[in-house]
Amino acid sequence: MARVEHLSAARLQAGLDAVFALVAGRFKRPEVRQRARACLEGMLSGLERKNGWSLAEYAGESTPDGMQRLFNAAKWDVDGVRDDIRGYLMEHLGEADGVLVGDDTGFAKQGGCSAGVQRQYTGTLGKVANCQIGVFLGYASSRGRAVLDRELYLPRDSWIASPERCAAAQIPEQVGFATKPQLLQAMIERALAAGVPFGWVTADGAYGDNGPLRRFLESHQISYVLAVSRAHQITTGVGKIRADVMASKVPKSGWQRLSCGQGAKGERRYDWALIATCSPTHRLLIRRSLSNPSDLAFYLCHTPQPVPLQRLVQVAGARWTIEECFQTGKNEAAFDHYQVRLYPAWYRYITLAMLALAFLTVSRAALDPKPASSTTAGQLIAISVNEIRRLFALLTRPPINEDHILHWSYWRRRHQARARQSHYQRRQLKER
DSSP, X not given: OBOGGGOOHHXXXXXXXXXXXXXXXXXXXXXXXXXXXXXXXXXXXXXXXXXXXXXXXXXXXXXXXXXXXHHHTOOBOHHHHHHXXXXXXXXXXXXXXXXXXXXXXXXXXXXXXXXXXXXXXXXXXXXXXXXXXXXXXXXXXXXXXXXXXXXXXXXXXXXXXXHXXXXXTTOOTTXXXXXXXXXXXXXXXXXXXXXXXXXXXXXXXXXXXXXXXXXXXXXXTOXXXXXXXXXXXXXXXXXXXXXXXXXXXXXXXXXXXXXXXEETTEEEEEEEEEEEOSSTTEEEEEEEOSSOTTOEEEEEEEOSXXXXXXXXXXXXXXXXXXXXXXXXXXXXXXXXXXXXXXXXXHHHHHHHHHHHHHHHHHHHHTBXXXXXXXXXXXXXXXOOXXXXXXXXXHHHOOOOOHHHHHHHHHHHHHHHHHHHHHHHHHHHHHHO
């Protein structure tokens, strides 16, 4: 097993070269291929913001035009890269009992030109905001967790019902409205077709309360532990009962204290109760907070064969892994740094960011989980994906080129002056 002492600049660069070699054939022209490789390295760098301008400067280019073409107009197989990422991750993380995790996250945006943007609720910000919503499919196993697939949510009224607006954002005519659960189902279907090894699906209440998604999973004999609302009704021997009402009927002996996995502060322990329904394959799982017993969460479980409570609890806990992926993706792989507006450009940028995150995830999985040494203050914690990205940024950063830095300072100020003048002229025309 490799240890942190072995994470030299040469080793990290060689690892990234090997990862990019898996997708290099998706870029037909050599200049596009080289720029994509440079973009990937820039996403892993120590840049404060990672957009077309900063990535081009980091890559040593004199203007951002080429990097912007990589996202907007250059010809390359973005879905093929997605498939290669999935295969790469399954080679290193795949397990027969793995868990597919669905969720969405928001990307705050200004203006109204970015594909899919509108004022809408996002759990990322905890409020209604002007943003885009991406729906993602994650994967969790004992070896690690990662992001396998992505879709951009397009609101019906403000986008799909406006062909002119869709055309301006280069949204293909054949792209129709799809709910977030429908987007998740499409990604699960792709995972099935690709032979992704998994035994479970989990997601939050926005997906668990969706009947068509549950029926799709059941029709494919897929086990799931899906969060549902407190108003969700289950059918028992005495009829239909709301989940929260059923929780009030659980006797003290009906609760078991179990951990649903490791958190940042240790084991995540809760009280759990499992309720039978009239269906032999469906049960209601209830989670109760130890510090606040009135804080309850509910999960509908579907298992074609009986499964121990502990495993259901572990799958329920796996839902948080995609939140960790979002946090790591945004902090370490620039998921939310983009400034692209076009529909194809969103997929291109996010897919390359997913490749950067996959490299970090697999690099972490390959390391010895036990710290290499100890200090007088105690043992070191295991190296994290965040630390690997930091080491990569520091060990592989290019040498300082003063002329290049000053050139970009001049370019930015000149571009900003032209943009300011254009803005003033447009405003004067409107005021006439």
